[in-house]
Amino acid sequence: xxxxxxxxxxxxxxxxxxxxxxxxxxxxxxxxxxxxxxxxxxxxxxxxxxxxxxxxxxxxxxxxxxxxxxxxxx
Ligand SMILES: [Zn+2]
Numbered sequence: 001x002x003x004x005x006x007x008x009x010x011x012x013x014x015x016x017x018x019x020x021x022x023x024x025x026x027x028x029x030x031x032x033x034x035x036x037x038x039x040x041x042x043x044x045x046x047x048x049x050x051x052x053x054x055x056x057x058x059x060x061x062x063x064x065x066x067x068x069x070x071x072x073x074x
Contacts, residue, residue, distance in 0.1 A: 008034050 003012040006026035013026035025031040045051035 006030050 004015055004023070005012045006024075008025055008030035011026045013023075015023040025034060042051060042056065046053065046056070
């Protein structure tokens, strides 16, 4: 059996097996940093005029429609 690898820090980890969504990150801090990084990246591009707000709206609409879409604040 292969362990998944955390895309943020590269650590392989044992995913929780309590059902629900598949775990992508080894720990909540990695998950938070990933989301913070996404936000910073997108904001930077919006501020520089490289990414239209409409693209963000579209992405958000797709995410809220999917059952997997929980981007918790923080
Ligand atoms: Zn990690």
